[in-house]
């Protein structure tokens with residue numbers, strides 16, 4: 157069974173922004189877009205750039221280095237630079253607290 161670990165209050169994550177958190181030794185990037193909260197691996201699958209700080213729009217994050225866009229829900233990349241999806245993690249928001257499972 158998945159274990160959800162509380163990581164951040166929702167009010168601390170502005171719309172269309174991200175915040176890196178560490179969960180069981182994994183660097184997880186929380187992203188708030190279009191009213192939903194997503195959790196993805198914080199490393200681009202092209203050249204391992206940190207995604208933290210990448211632009212977030214309409215359910216996607218753009219890598220700060222070469223601009224590959226990843227779908228935050230599925231992890232799927234767009235364009236030719238990489239075909240490897242980002243790892244995505246399950247998220248729950250309960251009473252204003254974001255919890256993530258990395259199991």
Ligand code: FES
Pocket residue numbers: 200201202203204205219220221222223224237
């Ligand atoms: S390292 Fe992310 S697009 Fe190249």
